[in-house]
Every structure is written in structure tokens, then in C-alpha cells.
Amino acid sequence: MKKIYIGIIGFGNIGSGTVKLLKKNFALIKKRIGMEIHIKRIADIDVKKNRGIKIDRKTFTKDAEEVINDPKIQIVLELMGGIHPAKEYIIQSLKKGKAVVTANKALLAEEGREILKTALDNNQDIYFGASVCGGIPIIKIIREGMLANRINYMAGIINGTANYILSRMEEGFTFKQALIDAQKKGVAEKNPSLDIEGTDTAHKLVILGSLIFNIPLTLSNIYTEGISLLTPMDLKFAKEFGYVIKLLAIAKENNGNFQFRVHPALIDTKHPLATVKDEYNAVYIEGNATGEMLFYGKGAGQMPTASAILSDVIDIARNFKSKTCMRIPPIVSYEKSYKVIPLQQLKSSYYLRMMAIDKPGVLAKIANILAEYKISIASVFQKERNKAEAVPIVMMTHEATEKNISTAIKKIDKLPAVKGNTVRIRVENS
Amino acid sequence: MKKIYIGIIGFGNIGSGTVKLLKKNFALIKKRIGMEIHIKRIADIDVKKNRGIKIDRKTFTKDAEEVINDPKIQIVLELMGGIHPAKEYIIQSLKKGKAVVTANKALLAEEGREILKTALDNNQDIYFGASVCGGIPIIKIIREGMLANRINYMAGIINGTANYILSRMEEGFTFKQALIDAQKKGVAEKNPSLDIEGTDTAHKLVILGSLIFNIPLTLSNIYTEGISLLTPMDLKFAKEFGYVIKLLAIAKENNGNFQFRVHPALIDTKHPLATVKDEYNAVYIEGNATGEMLFYGKGAGQMPTASAILSDVIDIARNFKSKTCMRIPPIVSYEKSYKVIPLQQLKSSYYLRMMAIDKPGVLAKIANILAEYKISIASVFQKERNKAEAVPIVMMTHEATEKNISTAIKKIDKLPAVKGNTVRIRVENS
Numbered sequence: 059m060k061k062i063y064i065g066i067i068g069f070g071n072i073g074s075g076t077v078k079l080l081k082k083n084f085a086l087i088k089k090r091i092g093m094e095i096h097i098k099r100i101a102d103i104d105v106k107k108n109r110g111i112k113i114d115r116k117t118f119t120k121d122a123e124e125v126i127n128d129p130k131i132q133i134v135l136e137l138m139g140g141i142h143p144a145k146e147y148i149i150q151s152l153k154k155g156k157a158v159v160t161a162n163k164a165l166l167a168e169e170g171r172e173i174l175k176t177a178l179d180n181n182q183d184i185y186f187g188a189s190v191c192g193g194i195p196i197i198k199i200i201r202e203g204m205l206a207n208r209i210n211y212m213a214g215i216i217n218g219t220a221n222y223i224l225s226r227m228e229e230g231f232t233f234k235q236a237l238i239d240a241q242k243k244g245v246a247e248k249n250p251s252l253d254i255e256g257t258d259t260a261h262k263l264v265i266l267g268s269l270i271f272n273i274p275l276t277l278s279n280i281y282t283e284g285i286s287l288l289t290p291m292d293l294k295f296a297k298e299f300g301y302v303i304k305l306l307a308i309a310k311e312n313n314g315n316f317q318f319r320v321h322p323a324l325i326d327t328k329h330p331l332a333t334v335k336d337e338y339n340a341v342y343i344e345g346n347a348t349g350e351m352l353f354y355g356k357g358a359g360q361m362p363t364a365s366a367i368l369s370d371v372i373d374i375a376r377n378f379k380s381k382t383c384m385r386i387p388p389i390v391s392y393e394k395s396y397k398v399i400p401l402q403q404l405k406s407s408y409y410l411r412m413m414a415i416d417k418p419g420v421l422a423k424i425a426n427i428l429a430e431y432k433i434s435i436a437s438v439f440q441k442e443r444n445k446a447e448a449v450p451i452v453m454m455t456h457e458a459t460e461k462n463i464s465t466a467i468k469k470i471d472k473l474p475a476v477k478g479n480t481v482r483i484r485v486e487n488s
Numbered sequence: 489m490k491k492i493y494i495g496i497i498g499f500g501n502i503g504s505g506t507v508k509l510l511k512k513n514f515a516l517i518k519k520r521i522g523m524e525i526h527i528k529r530i531a532d533i534d535v536k537k538n539r540g541i542k543i544d545r546k547t548f549t550k551d552a553e554e555v556i557n558d559p560k561i562q563i564v565l566e567l568m569g570g571i572h573p574a575k576e577y578i579i580q581s582l583k584k585g586k587a588v589v590t591a592n593k594a595l596l597a598e599e600g601r602e603i604l605k606t607a608l609d610n611n612q613d614i615y616f617g618a619s620v621c622g623g624i625p626i627i628k629i630i631r632e633g634m635l636a637n638r639i640n641y642m643a644g645i646i647n648g649t650a651n652y653i654l655s656r657m658e659e660g661f662t663f664k665q666a667l668i669d670a671q672k673k674g675v676a677e678k679n680p681s682l683d684i685e686g687t688d689t690a691h692k693l694v695i696l697g698s699l700i701f702n703i704p705l706t707l708s709n710i711y712t713e714g715i716s717l718l719t720p721m722d723l724k725f726a727k728e729f730g731y732v733i734k735l736l737a738i739a740k741e742n743n744g745n746f747q748f749r750v751h752p753a754l755i756d757t758k759h760p761l762a763t764v765k766d767e768y769n770a771v772y773i774e775g776n777a778t779g780e781m782l783f784y785g786k787g788a789g790q791m792p793t794a795s796a797i798l799s800d801v802i803d804i805a806r807n808f809k810s811k812t813c814m815r816i817p818p819i820v821s822y823e824k825s826y827k828v829i830p831l832q833q834l835k836s837s838y839y840l841r842m843m844a845i846d847k848p849g850v851l852a853k854i855a856n857i858l859a860e861y862k863i864s865i866a867s868v869f870q871k872e873r874n875k876a877e878a879v880p881i882v883m884m885t886h887e888a889t890e891k892n893i894s895t896a897i898k899k900i901d902k903l904p905a906v907k908g909n910t911v912r913i914r915v916e917n918s
Binding site: 079080082083086087089090091092187192193194195198199202203204205206207208272330333345346347348349350351352353354355356359361362364365368369371372373376377379380381382384385386387390391 | 509513517519520521522622624625628629632634637702763775776777778779780783784785789791792794795798799801802807809810814815817821
């Protein structure tokens with residue numbers, strides 16, 4: 059029986075989960091792949107913390123180099139997160155002739171090209187299935203299962219924290235209440251900004267977009283807007299118009315023109331993504347042969363992420379057994395010409411919500427400004443009169459350009475009767 | 489640039505779709521995998537029918553042996569369907585040292601062991617992703633993406649025809665009307681019996697169940713019941729109780745005890761499978777690491793099936809390029825001991841619907857019979873009185889055994905006030 063030796067750098071929640079899962083399903087995996095996967099060394103700053111797993115103390119080291127330089131270790135799992143020194147550890151491992159598995163989406167989004175290039179130059183496999191959507195094997199699906207398809211459109215709910223918060227807000231929680239609830243449940247981190255401001259979603263979109271379209275995407279190509287300014291009132295109004303609000307990662311191609319966006323969006327309650335609740339993730343993809351597809355599951359958490367990491371380890375182990383590597387190359391030579399459309403050129407329908415003092419003529423003034431910018435109103439909803447306070451005016455527009463909407467909103471927000479800033483949420487139709 | 493030559497046996501809807509898709513995405517696939525896939529020969533009984541694709545006439549032959557014996561052909565695509573001579577062609581191809589791709593679920597369900605064993609003995613790859621769920625790469629997901637998981641439960645809507653018919657019946661169509669509509673739309677075949685009686689679903693369940701649990705399943709292990717006896721009334725009542733009715737393929741494991749069933753089932757409207765409409769397929773799987781997952785898309789049709797076939801061709805081409813084969817073995821040695829639980833031992837809740845003449849005491853008699861067999865009623869619904877005709881009595885039971893339900897129903901159906909047979913539909917909770 060062939061034995062595969064792995065080394066782990068980073069023994070936090072994900073690292074210890076991976077070890078737990080390997081121990082739990084060891085015999086099953088061995089039977090399925092005809093190989094044994096053994097953990098040779100584990101590096102972590104804190105080697106004394108009890109993680110609830112029985113491991114020989116000699117397995118642990120504080121020094122990642124001991125993992126990287128161990129001649130028996132064939133696969134290094136980088137599970138520490140962060141940019142430095144994770145990047146350096148990965149590059150050293152590849153140069154030492156080891157395959158690498160990483161779950162580090164931020165690193166891949168920011169330094170992915172150099173890392174993948176190093177793997178290619180050193181003829182070493184690097185797999186990163188756990189970097190996007192945890193247990194959902196979306197990267198395998200894109201690089202293998204749907205490879206015969208041209209994909210023109212993808213929309214994903216790929217941040218469980220944001221989706222959990224929005225699910226609570228649908229039930230009437232304010233953003234703050236929902237965030238606190240998420241933190242209590244362990245669904246949001248103490249510092250939740252990466253998740254709620256859309257940055258984590260953008261990291262993952264860089265990875266997925268690069269793979270789907272074979273272009274060298276960077277974070278700067280992605281318009282990113284988070285969910286922290288949404289109110290339960292907007293989710294309620296959206297529902298009345300037949301929509302739910304989700305934080306989406308969108309990738310779209312039209313004749314060599316690309317769009318990459320992360321923002322809250324209204325989607326029809328009948329859209330397959332609309333029923334994705336709580337911390338679940340889902341990716342909706344249209345292939346030119348398959349038509350519409352949806353892949354749904356837990357996008358984060360200890361065990362789903364461990365599942366993705368071990369499935370990558372298994373892929374590499376199978377490559378070892380087959381005496382091959384680079385079977386799925388980390389990079390295909392990128393498309394030479396591509397154009398990312400700036401957000402201002404986007405055409406979309408919009409949900410607009412203003413708070414206005416209910417005086418005669420206010421709605422007319424708003425409507426005039428919209429007309430001036432060729433924005434036509436599909437439907438409008440105004441709350442009952444309330445002379446003292448500002449009341450919400452809610453509108454759904456027909457298709458308009460982002461540029462015109464932005465300019466119109468600026469003008470509307472200067473009207474004396476309009477209080478605060480207009481809330482604008484894009485409507486997403488696949 | 490490496491060239492791969494394929495031969496196709498069977499140039500009907502799926503065969504011609506595969507050629508169409510290969511032509512359409514040829515350059516894209518070439519770029520992605522660094523190889524060109526060329527069609528060397530196509531065998532079909534009818535070589536003259538216009539399929540709307542430009543192909544050199546010399547490519548065609550009426551003789552499948554010419555494909556199998558062509559020394560240049562590396563991969564044979566068996567797309568003719570049926571058991572014989574498809575089986576013989578596949579076995580000959582494998583013995584001739586060619587890899588095989590097949591979409592033939594009936595053949596795999598009935599003769600899969602011999603075919604896969606032949607592949608193994610001849611050290612040739614055989615891929616069959618198109619045999620289940622068309623465009624959804626469910627076989628790849630089970631054999632690769634979720635391989636680190638123990639799977640204890642799967643429930644799938646894996647027959648598009650049946651799901652389309654049920655979707656129309658939800659709107660009030662009778663079974664017959666829905667079937668005619670499906671035939672008009674090209675979603676059902678002229679002879680729809682394989683689809684509506686659950687046989688096609690059972691074929692696919694044999695394939696999925698064998699892979700998930702690593703046991704040598706046969707059709708005889710699968711309880712199979714179709715949808716032709718359902719009425720729109722039952723779908724309506726189910727809805728009132730908070731359920732939809734779907735034709736499910738169910739695979740379940742509990743301590744080495746297995747269940748495999750194909751039958752219409754009530755599922756909660758909040759279950760991820762409940763929103764799957766029309767001809768769409770979806771597979772719901774619980775992994776012991778991932779938790780619940782759902783994979784959704786088009787399970788049949790020319791282009792989705794072609795996508796699956798070409799993705800298998802690509803997998804094999806990548807094996808060629810990597811100078812390997814059997815990277816994903818067609819069979820792992822099967823589990824030695826396993827037990828398939830007979831249906832009579834199933835524990836489930838049930839939907840029961842009787843038609844009864846509304847006389848005093850009828851409900852009491854029915855309730856007494858159920859009590860005698862330890863079946864307790866969770867809720868009951870009886871239509872308004874109508875002395876002349878039989879009216880429906882609808883019940884949801886608490887958990888009971890299939891054996892007791894069956895015996896009770898037989899007794900109930902003998903009551904003079906009860907007309908026709910009691911309709912019994914199992915409730916499926918994951």
C-alpha cells in the first residue's frame with residue numbers, strides 16, 4: 059500500500075479540522091484511493107493548545123521550515139492564512155519539489171499569479187479547492203466537469219457571513235443586531251469587515267473569474283460594495299416587489315467585454331439563488347451547453363473546508379500514484395486581449411429608496427430629475443403621509459446606466475425635502 | 489499540439505449533439521487542455537439523415553466494427569443506447585485497447601459490473617458521466633470532489649420527464665394531460681414508460697448508489713414505483729399540508745443497512761429539492777464533512793448530455809497527455825458485507841387519501857383500522873359532505889412501518905363505504 063506523507067503549516071480551526079477529518083475517514087479514503095495519507099509534521103506558533111485531537115507531540119514544530127525541508131513530506135498544506143509568510147512558505151515548498159494545497163483566498167487573489175507561475179515553473183501541483191465555497195467543489199466543476207462549456211455568466215452567494223446577516227435582516231433584524239447574532243453563532247468573526255464589506259467575496263471572485271475566463275484578474279478589476287448600509291426596511295420593500303436581497307459575486311462576458319462586480323442585488327424570488335439562506339453558499343452558472351446550473355452547500359466552516367482540502371490532497375495523491383503531475387495545469391496561458399467594463403457603463407434596473415418630507419411636489423421633483431437622465435420608473439411606492447418625519451419613497455426603475463443613476467441620485471439628494479442619502483440597489487437578472 | 493482521435497458509435501440526438509458541441513467549442517477546449525480532439529469515424533445505421541452538421545461523408549460508416557478496429561481511434565464513444573450490441577461494442581473496444589465513454593445508463597445498471605471489470609482487466613479508462621444527470625457532473629463530484637466524505641444519504645430528482653409532468657400536475661393538469669404536454673414539448677418520449685414508471689430513475693440510482701457506497705447494486709435491490717397513478721388532487725392536498733410531490737431516487741445507509749428506493753414522495757416545501765421544477769434535475773447529498781449539498785441543472789437533453797460526454801473525453805485526453813490511465817479506477821473492490829433492507833421494514837410518515845361515501849362512522853372505521861396497526865394520525869382533512877358521491881379523506885400519519893401501512897390499507901379498501909384504492913405516498917425527510 060502506497061503511503062503519502064503530508065505536512066501542515068497552520069494548526070488553527072481549519073488545520074485541526076483537516077486532521078480530524080483525515081482521522082475520521084482514514085480507512086474509507088484508504089479503501090477508495092488505495093493509498094494511505096499520513097501526517098508527518100505540523101507547524102504552528104502555538105503547539106501546546108489542546109485542539110481535541112490525539113497527535114504524537116513529536117509531530118509538532120514551531121518552525122514551518124521543518125515541514126518544508128522534511129524530505130519525506132510530499133504535500134505541504136498551507137492553512138495558516140494571511141499573505142506573509144504564507145506566500146514565502148508556499149513558494150519555498152514548490153521549489154523544494156513538494157506539491158501544495160492551500161485554502162488561502164486572500165493570498166491567491168493578491169499574489170496568485172506569482173504562486174501559480176512558481177508551481178508551473180517547478181512542475182509541482184498546487185490545488186486550492188478550499189479557497190472558494192468550502193465543501194462545494196466549484197473549482198473542480200469549473201476546471202473539469204464543465205470544461206466543455208463556454209461560460210458567459212456566473213452569479214454566486216459566496217460569503218456565508220453576509221448571507222447569514224441578510225437572512226436575519228429579512229426577518230426584521232437591523233444590520234447591527236444581525237451581525238451580533240452572527241458573531242454569537244460563530245458565523246461572523248470579531249472583526250467582520252472582510253466579510254461585510256465584500257472584500258472576501260471579491261477575493262473569491264478573482265479566483266473564480268480567472269478560471270472561468272482564463273484572464274489574469276486582479277482585485278482592482280472588481281467593483282466591490284458591502285452590505286453594512288442596508289436596512290431591514292429595504293429587504294421588506296424588496297420583498298413586496300417580488301425580490302430578495304443577496305450579496306452577489308457576478309462575472310459576465312459579452313463579446314470579450316467583462317464585468318466583475320460584488321454588491322448587494324435584488325434577485326427575483328423565483329431565481330434559484332433566492333432560496334439560499336443563512337450561512338449557505340451557492341454558485342449559479344450558465345454554460346453554453348449545460349444551460350443553467352446551481353451548486354449549493356456550506357461555503358465555510360471547519361468540516362466543509364476540511365472536505366475540500368482533503369479532496370485536493372486526494373487529487374494530488376492520485377497524481378502521485380499515476381506518476382504524473384500538472385494534469386490540471388495551474389495556469390493556462392491567459393487571453394491576450396480582454397476588456398473589463400467600468401461600472402459606470404453598467405446597464406441595470408435599480409431599486410431606489412429615498413427618505414423625504416411628505417410635502418406636495420416632492421415626488422414630482424424626484425421624477426423630473428430621473429426623467430432628465432432618461433431613467434424611467436417601473437413602479438413606485440410611497441408610505442402613508444406623516445407630516446413631521448421623512449417617509450420612504452421606494453422605486454423600481456427600468457434599465458438605466460449606472461452613470462445616469464449616480465448623477466441623478468446626487469441631484470435628488472440635494473433636494474431640501476430629501477433627507478439622508480438615496481439607497482440604490484442593483485437588480486440582477488441572469 | 490497533441491491530437492486525440494475519437495470514434496462515435498450512434499449518431500442520433502446525443503451523438504450529433506456531441507459533434508455539434510465539439511465543433512462549437514473546439515478552439516476553447518483546445519486552448520484549455522492543450523490538445524485537439526478530432527472525430528475520426530462515426531458509425532450509425534442511418535448514415536444519410538441530415539443532422540444539420542457539416543461532416544466529411546467519409547467519416548461515416550454503417551459498421552461499428554470499423555470504428556472499433558480503426559487503429560488511430562483512441563477513445564470510442566458509445567452513444568447508441570440499448571443493451572445489445574452496445575455492450576459487445578464497448579467490450580470489444582476496451583479489449584482493443586481503446587478508452588470508452590458511454591451515456592448508456594440502462595446498460596450500466598444491468599451489465600455494469602462486467603463492463604467495468606473488462607475495463608479494469610484491460611487497463612483502459614471508461615467514463616460514464618453522461619449516464620446520470622446530464623450536464624450536472626454528479627459522478628465526478630461523488631468520485632472526486634466529495635471523496636473525503638462518508639455519504640449516508642442521497643435523494644435526487646433525476647428524471648426530467650417525470651419532474652416536468654409533476655410540475656404540470658401541480659398546476660392542475662391530470663397525469664394524461666401533463667404527459668401529452670410533455671410529449672409535445674419533446675420532454676417525454678412517444679413510449680414514456682421507462683420515465684413515468686421510475687425505471688430510468690432506478691437505472692441511475694444503481695449507478696449512483698454503487699459509487700456512493702461501493703457496493704455491487706443491482707436493479708433488484710431497488711424498490712421502484714412510478715408516478716402514473718398520481719392525481720392533481722393529491723398534489724393539491726399535499727400542498728395544503730406544506731409539501732410538494734416529487735419522484736425521488738433515495739439512497740440511505742445506517743450502520744451497514746442500506747435502503748434504495750424510487751417512488752413519488754412528499755417533501756417539505758422548504759427542502760432544497762422542493763423548488764426544482766420542470767425538466768430540471770437535482771441531487772441532494774449529505775456528506776459527513778460537507779453537510780448538505782445540492783447540485784442542480786439540466787439532467788437530459790442534447791447539449792447538457794453532450795457537455796457531460798465531452799467532459800469525460802477531456803478527462804481521458806488529460807490522462808493520455810499525462811501518460812496515465814485508471815487514475816480514477818472504474819471499480820474499487822466492493823464492500824463484502826452489506827444488507828439491503830426490504831421495503832416492508834421501512835419506517836416513514838405517510839400521506840393517505842381514500843375516496844369514501846360520506847356516511848356517519850366511516851372515518852371512525854378507518855381510524856380504528858389504523859389504530860389496530862399502531863398507525864397514529866397526525867392530521868386529517870375531509871371534504872364537505874356530498875351524499876351521492878365519494879369524497880376524499882386525506883390523512884398524514886406519524887411514523888409507521890411500511891408493512892403495517894400496507895396491511896391497514898388492504899383492510900380499509902375492503903370497507904363498503906370506501907371506493908377504489910387508497911392512495912399512499914411516503915413522506916421523505918432527509
